[in-house]
Amino acid sequence: MKQKPMEEQDTQSEQYIEVWEDVVRIKDLVISLIICSITTLGGYLIAPNEPPKPLIFGLVGTVLGFIICSIIIKPKRTFEYIGEEE
Amino acid sequence: MDISLILELVTASVLGAVLYTLIGIAPGTDETAVLAPVTLVLVLTGFEPIVILAFFISAIVAKKLTDSIPVAVAGIPGGVMAAPMVDHAMVLKKHGLPEVSIRKMASGSVIGTLVAVPLSLLLASVIAPFGDEIKNYASQIFFGGAVFLALMAKNRWLALAAILPFAILIQGLRHLYWGIGIVPEGTTVFTSFFLGITIGPIILKLFELLNRDIRNKLPRYHKKEIKLQRSKKEKGFPNPFKILDAKEVGTTSFASLTGVLTFFMSPVGMTIFLGETFSNYIKDPVKRASRAISSMDGLTNATYIAGTLVPLIAIGLPLSPMAIGPAIALFKAPPVFTEDHNMHHLLSMNEFVIATVIGAIVAISITYFITIKYAQQICVFVFKYIPHEALLGVFFGLVLMLAYMDAGWLNIAGVLLIGIVAGTLHRWGVNYGVQFMVLYSAPWIMSWFM
Numbered sequence: 001m002k003q004k005p006m007e008e009q010d011t012q013s014e015q016y017i018e019v020w021e022d023v024v025r026i027k028d029l030v031i032s033l034i035i036c037s038i039t040t041l042g043g044y045l046i047a048p049n050e051p052p053k054p055l056i057f058g059l060v061g062t063v064l065g066f067i068i069c070s071i072i073i074k075p076k077r078t079f080e081y082i083g084e085e086e
Numbered sequence: 087m088d089i090s091l092i093l094e095l096v097t098a099s100v101l102g103a104v105l106y107t108l109i110g111i112a113p114g115t116d117e118t119a120v121l122a123p124v125t126l127v128l129v130l131t132g133f134e135p136i137v138i139l140a141f142f143i144s145a146i147v148a149k150k151l152t153d154s155i156p157v158a159v160a161g162i163p164g165g166v167m168a169a170p171m172v173d174h175a176m177v178l179k180k181h182g183l184p185e186v187s188i189r190k191m192a193s194g195s196v197i198g199t200l201v202a203v204p205l206s207l208l209l210a211s212v213i214a215p216f217g218d219e220i221k222n223y224a225s226q227i228f229f230g231g232a233v234f235l236a237l238m239a240k241n242r243w244l245a246l247a248a249i250l251p252f253a254i255l256i257q258g259l260r261h262l263y264w265g266i267g268i269v270p271e272g273t274t275v276f277t278s279f280f281l282g283i284t285i286g287p288i289i290l291k292l293f294e295l296l297n298r299d300i301r302n303k304l305p306r307y308h309k310k311e312i313k314l315q316r317s318k319k320e321k322g323f324p325n326p327f328k329i330l331d332a333k334e335v336g337t338t339s340f341a342s343l344t345g346v347l348t349f350f351m352s353p354v355g356m357t358i359f360l361g362e363t364f365s366n367y368i369k370d371p372v373k374r375a376s377r378a379i380s381s382m383d384g385l386t387n388a389t390y391i392a393g394t395l396v397p398l399i400a401i402g403l404p405l406s407p408m409a410i411g412p413a414i415a416l417f418k419a420p421p422v423f424t425e426d427h428n429m430h431h432l433l434s435m436n437e438f439v440i441a442t443v444i445g446a447i448v449a450i451s452i453t454y455f456i457t458i459k460y461a462q463q464i465c466v467f468v469f470k471y472i473p474h475e476a477l478l479g480v481f482f483g484l485v486l487m488l489a490y491m492d493a494g495w496l497n498i499a500g501v502l503l504i505g506i507v508a509g510t511l512h513r514w515g516v517n518y519g520v521q522f523m524v525l526y527s528a529p530w531i532m533s534w535f536m
Binding site: 015016017018019022023024025026028029031032033035036037039040041044054055056058059061062065066069070073074075076077078079080081 | 127131292306309310312313466470471474475476477479480483484490491
């Protein structure tokens, strides 16, 4: 519990870490990994056991996971337009 | 060749172009990591080889066209291959010319494609007669490749020393699976190990996040700030030969030709080397930068196409960095494709030509048009609505699924183990090339000790 004040400070200013050339929030990353793993593997496992259906279900799960994550997680990027407006 | 098949090829190409137009823009997407898993799944799903080839060619052309957009607009490479262009693109951006960058790079890409497609097909038919001979020495060639790439790496002695231990890890896991009976003896687990290596750096990072000391010490960042310059609308259908001046067309074509001939070399290395060579003598910084980026983009595109097509058509073994990376699934995706039964064996020369030409034309007409016209809007869309977390989640999910498919639950842990080791090696400067070559030659390396 001692570390709490520090962590709180962190969350206010610089809270993101870099993974694969872009910044992410650890909590969101964990959520995304869990969601995509469940939808993908879940799709694979519930599919009828005749190839290639499991793979197709798995892929659909992946797309589903991607869409869910894109909706519930906000990208960590800010925009600024510079120069003249057209 | 009937109409319905042609329609299928066009559809696959359109899908590839659209999908990889978006993925190409997402920052930091490594070519191997984004192309290999998707292609692999398509192969395993059982699509026709010719359809997959059209999809793949379209995907690489589209990806190459768009991964330069974030470089030009925001100075962020959209992929590993775009990294060498950042400096030059920043020069143009500093002079307020980001859209010039995009147009020059995209046009360079188009010329690279136009040069590479016919030349690769030609080069492949020249090499083809020696294909079988080359094939007999596949393991030796892969091992030689591992040693060669290790010697070319930044930390060459480290890379060299890592070859045998890494081979033991791979073969060790395979024998364990055979030993406890979760994989029938003789079936070589390959796909999921390959992906474990590919996303190794990410897996390593994820494990590090579980360590509190490391987690607390990790550098923290603000939101990524992206500055955009409002750009003018382009009118009419763009023409690469108008966007580039005669000298740029010349240099780009020559660079692309060199790219085809050096298909077996590392594309990043060649890009930096040739791009700088061809532009160094120009004094005016803006002209030098636009010459450099157009020829670099042409060259990477050409190496990509040649690196895929030449080994695929002539040899049937992935003997180029491109083939052993992003295009791997066209060569080996057991049980559908193996060394003795893959696209090389299944497609005729005509089919190769048709799939390649359709894929390339579709990608160029869709993506080039979109790139030149809507570069900025696409960038804003991707940056604004696609969270990086979701991309990481997708690839993690795919790897889990393929790991499970290969050898059940245990293999998920096995792939994580390979990821930790491969990620560490990668961080130490042992590049993907060395690791993939070891993955290929591991059985042969182990056979020395029998």
